[in-house]
Amino acid sequence: MTGRMQRRVVVRASTSDAYDGLVRVMVDAQRFGFALVELSSSRQDDGRTAIRMVIETEGVSDCA
Numbered sequence: 001m002t003g004r005m006q007r008r009v010v011v012r013a014s015t016s017d018a019y020d021g022l023v024r025v026m027v028d029a030q031r032f033g034f035a036l037v038e039l040s041s042s043r044q045d046d047g048r049t050a051i052r053m054v055i056e057t058e059g060v061s062d063c064a
Contacts, residue, residue, distance in 0.1 A: 011053045018049035
């Protein structure tokens with residue numbers, strides 16, 4: 001039996017360029033057809049930017 005299921009995946013990344021990093025993770029999510037659920041960023045103590053993105057995927061499971 002093959003069925004479709006929604007999955008939420010949390011992606012965490014760290015970058016030295018906040019704008020470039022945010023744009024790249026969003027473009028990759030869009031390119032692969034993932035739905036953007038949440039996106040946040042925060043400055044770390046070392047000056048880098050921490051990015052947290054929650055995406056929703058529609059996967060296919062084959063239980064055969």
